[in-house]
Structure formats: structure tokens, C-alpha cells
Amino acid sequence: MIAELGHFALALALVLAVVQSVVPLYGAARGEPALMALGGSTAIGQFALVALAFAALAHAYVTSDFSLATVVENSHSTKPLLYKITGVWSNHEGSMLLWVLILTLFGAAVAWFGTALPPDLRARVLAVQGMIGAGFFAFILFTSNPFLRLSPAPPDGNGMNPILQDLGLAIHPPFLYLGYVGFSVSFSFAVAALIEGRVDAAWARWVRPWTLAAWCALTVGIALGSWWAYYTLGWGGWWYWDPVENASFMPWLVGTALLHSAIVVEKRDALKTWTILLAIVTFALSLIGTFLVRSGVLTSVHAFAVDPARGLFILLLLLIAIGGPLILYAVRAPSLKGGGLFAPISREGALVLNNLLLATGALTVFIGTLYPLFLDAMGGDKVSVGFPFFNRTFVPLMAPLLIAIPFGPLLGWKRGDLLAAGQRLIAAAAAAIAVVLAVLLLVRPAEVLAALGLGLAAWIGVGCLAEWADRVQLLRGFGRDTLARARRLPRSAYGMTLAHLGVAVTIAGIAASAWESERIELVHPGESVSIAGYDLRLDNVERIQGPNYTADRGTVTVTRRGSPVAVMHPEKRFFTVQQMATTFTAIDTDLLSDLYVVLADGDGNSTWTLRIYEKPLVPWIWLGCGVMALGGLMSLSDRRWRVGAAVRRTRAAAGAAADD
Amino acid sequence: MTRKRKRLLVVLLSLGLLGTASALVLLAFNDNLVFFMSPSDLAAKGAPETRRLRLGGLVETGSVSREADGRTIDFKITDGSKDVAVVFSGVLPDLFREGQGVVVEGALGRNGVFKADTVLAKHDERYMPKEVVDALKQSGHWQGEGPAASTAAKP
Numbered sequence: 001m002i003a004e005l006g007h008f009a010l011a012l013a014l015v016l017a018v019v020q021s022v023v024p025l026y027g028a029a030r031g032e033p034a035l036m037a038l039g040g041s042t043a044i045g046q047f048a049l050v051a052l053a054f055a056a057l058a059h060a061y062v063t064s065d066f067s068l069a070t071v072v073e074n075s076h077s078t079k080p081l082l083y084k085i086t087g088v089w090s091n092h093e094g095s096m097l098l099w100v101l102i103l104t105l106f107g108a109a110v111a112w113f114g115t116a117l118p119p120d121l122r123a124r125v126l127a128v129q130g131m132i133g134a135g136f137f138a139f140i141l142f143t144s145n146p147f148l149r150l151s152p153a154p155p156d157g158n159g160m161n162p163i164l165q166d167l168g169l170a171i172h173p174p175f176l177y178l179g180y181v182g183f184s185v186s187f188s189f190a191v192a193a194l195i196e197g198r199v200d201a202a203w204a205r206w207v208r209p210w211t212l213a214a215w216c217a218l219t220v221g222i223a224l225g226s227w228w229a230y231y232t233l234g235w236g237g238w239w240y241w242d243p244v245e246n247a248s249f250m251p252w253l254v255g256t257a258l259l260h261s262a263i264v265v266e267k268r269d270a271l272k273t274w275t276i277l278l279a280i281v282t283f284a285l286s287l288i289g290t291f292l293v294r295s296g297v298l299t300s301v302h303a304f305a306v307d308p309a310r311g312l313f314i315l316l317l318l319l320i321a322i323g324g325p326l327i328l329y330a331v332r333a334p335s336l337k338g339g340g341l342f343a344p345i346s347r348e349g350a351l352v353l354n355n356l357l358l359a360t361g362a363l364t365v366f367i368g369t370l371y372p373l374f375l376d377a378m379g380g381d382k383v384s385v386g387f388p389f390f391n392r393t394f395v396p397l398m399a400p401l402l403i404a405i406p407f408g409p410l411l412g413w414k415r416g417d418l419l420a421a422g423q424r425l426i427a428a429a430a431a432a433i434a435v436v437l438a439v440l441l442l443v444r445p446a447e448v449l450a451a452l453g454l455g456l457a458a459w460i461g462v463g464c465l466a467e468w469a470d471r472v473q474l475l476r477g478f479g480r481d482t483l484a485r486a487r488r489l490p491r492s493a494y495g496m497t498l499a500h501l502g503v504a505v506t507i508a509g510i511a512a513s514a515w516e517s518e519r520i521e522l523v524h525p526g527e528s529v530s531i532a533g534y535d536l537r538l539d540n541v542e543r544i545q546g547p548n549y550t551a552d553r554g555t556v557t558v559t560r561r562g563s564p565v566a567v568m569h570p571e572k573r574f575f576t577v578q579q580m581a582t583t584f585t586a587i588d589t590d591l592l593s594d595l596y597v598v599l600a601d602g603d604g605n606s607t608w609t610l611r612i613y614e615k616p617l618v619p620w621i622w623l624g625c626g627v628m629a630l631g632g633l634m635s636l637s638d639r640r641w642r643v644g645a646a647v648r649r650t651r652a653a654a655g656a657a658a659d660d
Numbered sequence: 661m662t663r664k665r666k667r668l669l670v671v672l673l674s675l676g677l678l679g680t681a682s683a684l685v686l687l688a689f690n691d692n693l694v695f696f697m698s699p700s701d702l703a704a705k706g707a708p709e710t711r712r713l714r715l716g717g718l719v720e721t722g723s724v725s726r727e728a729d730g731r732t733i734d735f736k737i738t739d740g741s742k743d744v745a746v747v748f749s750g751v752l753p754d755l756f757r758e759g760q761g762v763v764v765e766g767a768l769g770r771n772g773v774f775k776a777d778t779v780l781a782k783h784d785e786r787y788m789p790k791e792v793v794d795a796l797k798q799s800g801h802w803q804g805e806g807p808a809a810s811t812a813a814k815p
Contacts, residue, residue: 234754344669356674360681367685382696384714385689392688397681520731520751572754581754600751603726611751 006056007147013049014137016042020130024123036119039126040111047108050101058088067153070146076159076577078548086170087160093146100136102181124192135317143310159577168228179218180286185210187283190276191325194332199272204265215255216632222248223625234583234598236613241390246369247289253362254282257355264351268340273333284322346416350408357401364393406463432459453511461504468497495635499628506624512617519612532614535559549573554599570599594618699742716763748776755781
């Protein structure tokens with residue numbers, strides 16, 4: 001009964017979405033306030049209905065209602081409660097429901113927080129959100145109904161893929177979707193602006209917080225996914241350039257470009273059409289990401305289903321959702337007048353460079369990801385594109401971008417002085433050179449590229465701090481004024497500095513991976529393996545019983561020059577329902593390096609295989625992503641975005657529009 | 661600087677970047693594409709030595725043996741009609757089992773033994789890499805995937 005209620009709520013949400021995509025648009029064209037205002041109510045209504053449907057599905061999972069097909073396929077009565085809940089979105093149907101839940105959440109948020117928006121813009125934005133919603137509700141109801149009943153109901157379920165039974169992966173999809181779907185708001189704003197034929201600074205001011213929020217969530221989502229792959233797969237890798245990873249990385253790259261170009265629209269009233277295009281492309285890539293992962297085109301952990309009907313439906317959705325706005329763009333974009341002029345060497349120029357490099361980088365990732373699929377579809381050879389390809393295309397394109405980071409904030413709007421900026425970065429350059437030399441001289445084995453990478457991290461890090469010091473005039477004598485200036489600096493400035501520092505931290509983590517060491521040894525209990533100055537002794541291996549698995553649990557004592565460091569417990573788990581073994585890696589970290597131990601079968605004569613990695617600075621990769629997201633949040637909390645501020649700006653903008 | 665000249669500069673810069681990117685992509689494609697082959701493909705067409713490739717099929721039952729050093733593993737990959745000997749040194753993935761679909765990446769040695777540096781037994785819902793399924797279907801040794809698949813195959 002509850003499941004039917006959920007199904008009905010979804011159908012009702014589809015009806016509301018259709019109403020929302022038509023009525024407010026008509027109202028905005030006719031200037032009828034009542035019709036325009038309808039969008040707000042339907043958006044909030046949709047969210048309530050989808051939340052109801054989601055709760056109904058969650059209820060079915062928690063109570064192990066095996067009359068529902070998805071519950072049978074993805075759950076089991078012995079599964080721990082936490083994974084029964086996360087099981088709701090660890091499969092195709094449930095994850096699409098999560099997708100629309102987040103979509104309607106954003107729609108409701110626009111309705112809620114957007115009361116200060118001009119009513120016609122708000123109506124149009126909500127109408128576009130309604131269209132996206134309608135497409136996805138239809139997709140769920142017609143091709144992937146999560147409330148499909150089975151009769152007779154089987155006594156128990158098939159269980160969930162064991163490697164998905166993990167906390168990191170449990171919260172990875174919600175964050176990823178918050179990012180993907182969050183970009184739908186900037187997309188809707190872009191399409192609404194195209195319909196209206198007007199883009200101004202106020203528009204950019206409304207778009208930026210949404211983009212920023214989505215970007216933060218996507219950053220965290222990607223980092224979580226990478227971290228999960230690192231500790232679950234047992235290979236010690238944190239990024240495989242796997243198509244599924246690339247699917248989330250492409251919207252991130254273009255979204256990052258969008259974040260930066262929106263600043264130019266806001267401050268200088270330039271780059272309007274480009275920003276609109278980026279907003280469309282970012283969401284298009286989010287949709288393509290969904291398509292790649294959900295249609296089963298890619299065989300990977302995430303491809304839950306192989307169903308051509310779904311693929312065709314998503315392909316059609318993609319065609320409408322991307323083609324429509326692009327045609328609208330082609331018609332309307334030329335009429336959007338460009339604003340402020342600027343010299344090539346200027347803040348705007350630096351942001352244009354940032355955009356071009358990020359967009360080109362995203363393009364190479366796009367080619368590397370889709371070329372094998374394209375070739376396969378054309379009936380050509382089966383190929384795979386891996387690490388070497390991306391290392392030789394994407395990395396060279398990102399190097400100049402990263403080198404340019406500290407320059408950007410130091411250049412003035414309209415016309416910048418590169419020489420003056422360079423002078424203010426002398427400390428950063430000195431730090432970078434010192435780091436490179438120190439690493440080359442002191443660290444063995446000598447790795448030139450990695451040393452340069454660490455130097456780059458130092459350059460960005462010190463460069464960002466130098467810019468901050470410059471702003472608060474730290475070097476002109478420290479006093480009460482300095483503190484006052486530091487307090488007066490807007491949060492968005494701190495946000496930028498933090499986010500750029502995060503980039504430096506991540507780069508350092510990536511560069512240092514050149515010094516990781518690996519040992520694979522066959523050992524008897526009681527024997528030791530040494531790696532990077534540590535001695536690891538396998539004390540014993542015992543058989544333990546988990547909630548839905550049995551495991552061989554090793555006890556590994558780690559010492560360094562005789563003094564104890566840690567006791568680690570790597571496990572090899574065997575999930576009885578799925579008849580599948582997984583690795584449970586033991587990781588000991590002091591945030592400067594990770595000790596990573598995997599227990600594997602031996603040769604059958606009471607031996608075990610230990611795979612041990614020592615990975616310097618590897619936690620910094622995810623730490624840096626966290627700092628980037630924190631920077632985004634800091635910027636998001638800036639006073640400029642608050643509702644009251646937006647109202648004032650609206651009036652100012654309305655006044656300016658009236659003057660035209 | 662006029663609007664026109666500014667635009668020209670941006671266009672030139674973008675073209676330059678696109679050119680660089682295409683050059684990088686083409687160069688990387690030349691050297692770094694890894695082709696997928698089945699044992700039958702390998703027997704029919706052969707493979708250039710030292711060229712990296714992926715080989716996929718089922719791990720032949722009874723073919724897995726461990727060498728004296730405890731780390732080097734020998735096994736055969738078969739697609740039902742042809743098989744290829746593979747040598748791999750390292751830790752096998754959890755899903756590696758005899759009779760299980762796998763993909764190995766590496767290069768064919770002079771002695772006809774495939775030296776793998778990566779073994780992928782993918783955590784796919786069907787526990788079978790897609791390329792392997794296709795290769796098995798092609799060689800006519802596709803058995804279906806047990807009860808779940810046979811119910812799905814019904815109209």
C-alpha cells in the first residue's frame with residue numbers, strides 16, 4: 001500500500017511538473033502575476049511529492065518488503081540497517097529517484113529563496129526546472145519504476161554488491177547528484193535569460209551562489225568517490241581515468257570555468273554569451289554523465305543496468321535538453337550586447353585564459369572518454385584509453401592554468417600590470433625554486449617531474465597567501481589596522497584564497513605519489529616485511545563473523561626502529577549471499593603519509609600474501625578537495641548573496657533598466 | 661584596444677589552444693590506444709610485440725598455478741576455441757577465479773606467453789566484463805548468465 005502511494009505521488013509530481021513547465025512561462029509572456037506565481041507552489045508541491053515517494057521506497061527497503069522488484073534485486077534481510085537505507089540509491093531505479101528528489105529540492109529552493117527575483121525571471125527559471133523534472137519523471141515512470149511489484153514475492157533478496165556496502169560510497173552519490181543536479185539551476189537561469197533576452201550583473205549575482213553550491217557538492221562527491229576507490233579496491237590507486245570517473249570530472253571542469261566567468265559578468269558585464277554557453281554545457285555534461293553511467297554503456301561498478309530502452313529514452317532526453325537550449329542560444333545570443341572592454345593583460349583576460357584552458361582540458365577528457373564508445377558503436381576495434389593518454393593530453397593543458405593561478409587575483413580589472421604582479425610574486429617564486437632544489441637534493445630517488453609538481457604547489461600556495469597579505473597590507477607593518485583590514489575583507493575573497501590553497505594541497509598530494517613504495521610478500525604468521533623504514537609483522541590471521549559476511553582478519557603490528565607505531569587489521573571478507581570476496585584494506589595515516597595493507601590469499605600452505613604500500617602525502621589529495629569545497633562554502637556565506645542584498649540590487653537593477 | 665581586435669585575439673588564442681589540444685590528442689592516440697583482443701583474435705591476427713593490449717576471456721579451469729616465489733602466477737585465458745598462456749606477478753583481484761571472466765592488460769612476449777601487468781576482474785553486476793561477453797558470444801561459447809539472465813531474456 002505504501003509503495004502504491006509512492007508510485008501515485010510520482011505520477012502526481014509528473015503532472016505538476018508539466019503544469020509548471022507551461023503555465024508560468026505563459027504567465028511571464030503575458031505578464032500575469034497569478035500565473036507566474038503558480039510556479040513557486042508547484043515547485044514546492046513537487047518536492048513534497050517526491051520526498052513522499054522517496055520515503056515510501058526507503059520504507060520498503062528498511063522493512064525488507066520483497067514484493068518490490070528493486071528491493072529483491074538489491075537488498076537482503078541480513079544486510080545491516082545502514083546499508084538497507086543506502087541501498088535505496090545504490091541501484092538504477094532508486095538512484096534516479098534520488099536524482100529527481102534533489103532536482104525538486106533545488107526547484108523548491110529557487111521558489112523559496114528566489115522571492116527577491118524579478119517575478120518573470122523566477123517564473124521562467126521554474127518553468128525550465130519543470131521541463132527537466134517532467135522529462136525525468138517520465139523516464140522513471142515509464143522505464144525504471146522503482147515501485148514495480150513482484151508476484152509471488154520471493155522469501156529473500158539477492159543482496160547488494162558487497163563493494164558498495166561502504167559508508168564512503170553510501171554518501172558519494174548524494175553529493176555527486178547535488179553537484180550534477182545543482183548545475184540544473186544555472187542551466188535554468190541561462191535558458192530563462194535567453195528567453196528573456198537579457199543578461200546583466202544582477203543575473204550573474206543570482207546565478208553564482210547556485211553554481212557555487214553545486215560546485216562544492218560536486219567537488220566533495222568526486223573526492224569521496226576517489227577516496228572510496230582508493231581504500232576499497234585494494235590497488236592503492238585514487239584515480240583511474242575510468243569513464244565513470246571522467247563522467248563526473250567533465251562537469252566539474254566546465255563548472256569551474258563557469259564559476260570564474262560568472263565573476264566577469266557580475267563585475268564587468270562582459271563575457272555574457274560565453275557564460276550562458278558554459279551554464280548550458282555544464283548541465284549538458286552532467287546529463288551526459290548520467291547517461292554514460294545509467295544506460296549501462298559503460299561496464300563498470302556504477303553501471304547497474306543494461307537496458308537499451310532506457311538508453312534510447314535518455315538519448316532522446318539529452319537531445320531535447322541540450323539541442324533545444326543550443327538552438328535558442330544560436331538565435332538569441334547575438335542580441336546580447338557585450339559590456340565592458342578590457343585589455344588582454346587584465347583580470348578579465350586571466351579569467352578568459354582560465355576558461356579556455358579548462359574548456360580545452362574538458363574537451364580532451366571528453367574525447368578520451370567517448371572515443372572508445374564511438375569506435376565500438378561504429379563497429380570498429382575495441383580499444384581502451386587509459387592513463388598514458390590523459391597524462392599526455394590533459395596534464396600539459398593544466399600546467400599553464402596552474403602556473404597562472406597566482407597571477408589572476410593580482411591583476412587589475414580592465415588593464416593589469418603583469419610586471420607589478422610578478423614583483424609581488426617574488427616570494428612565491430623563491431619558495432617554489434627552494435622547494436624544487438631541496439626536493440631534488442634531499443629526496444631519493446630523484447624525481448624531476450614530481451619535484452616540479454611540489455614546486456608548483458608551493459608557487460600556488462605562497463602566491464595565494466602573498467595576495468592575501470598584500471590585500472591586508474601585512475608587510476607595511478603589523479598593527480591594529482592590519483586586523484581591521486583582514487576583518488573587512490569580504491568572505492568571498494577568503495573563499496577564493498582558500499579554494500586556490502586547496503588546489504595547491506591537492507597538487508602536492510598528486511606530485512608526491514611518485515615516491516610511493518610497494519611490496520608484495522608471501523609471509524607466514526610471525527614473519528615481517530619492511531617498507532620505507534617501517535617493519536610490519538603479521539601476528540596472526542583469525543576467522544571472524546560479520547553481520548552478513550565471514551572474514552579472515554589479520555593483525556599486523558607496525559614498528560619503526562623498534563618502537564611501536566600502529567596495529568592494523570586488514571581483512572579479506574567473504575559475502576555469503578553473493579558468494580563474493582572483497583578486500584578490506586587497513587590504512588594507518590598521520591596525514592603526511594599512508595601505510596596501506598591488504599591481506600590476500602597465500603599459496604595454500606598456511607601463508608598469506610601481504611600487499612603493502614607506503615604513500616607519502618596521499619591524504620592531501622582529498623584534503624585539498626575538502627579545502628576547495630570549504631573555500632566555496634566560505635564564498636557562499638558572503639554577505640553579497642544574502643536575500644536582503646539581492647533585493648537592493650534588484651531595485652538598483654530595475655532602476656537602471658528603467659533608465660535604458 | 662577595440663572590441664574587434666580583442667575578439668580577434670580571443671579567437672586566435674582559442675584556435676591556438678584547440679590546435680595544441682588536437683595535436684596532443686592525436687599524438688597520444690597514436691601511442692596509447694590499447695586494443696582489446698580475444699584469444700581467437702590473437703591466434704588469427706597475431707599481435708605486434710611490445711604493443712600493449714588487453715586480452716579477455718575465461719580463466720581456464722585447472723590452469724592456475726603459482727610459481728615457487730609465491731608471487732608469480734601462471735594461468736590460461738580461453739574463449740572456448742583458443743587459449744593463451746598468461747603470466748602475472750602480483751596480487752590477483754578478489755573476483756579472480758577459475759572459470760571467471762577476466763581482462764588482462766600487458767603485452768605478448770616473444771615466447772607466446774602474455775605478460776600481464778594488470779588483471780581486471782571487474783565488479784560488474786553480472787561479474788563478467790562486457791568485452792569478454794562479446795568475445796564469448798562471437799566464438800559461440802556464450803552460456804548465458806544463470807537464472808537472472810534467462811528470466812530477463814524471456815519476451
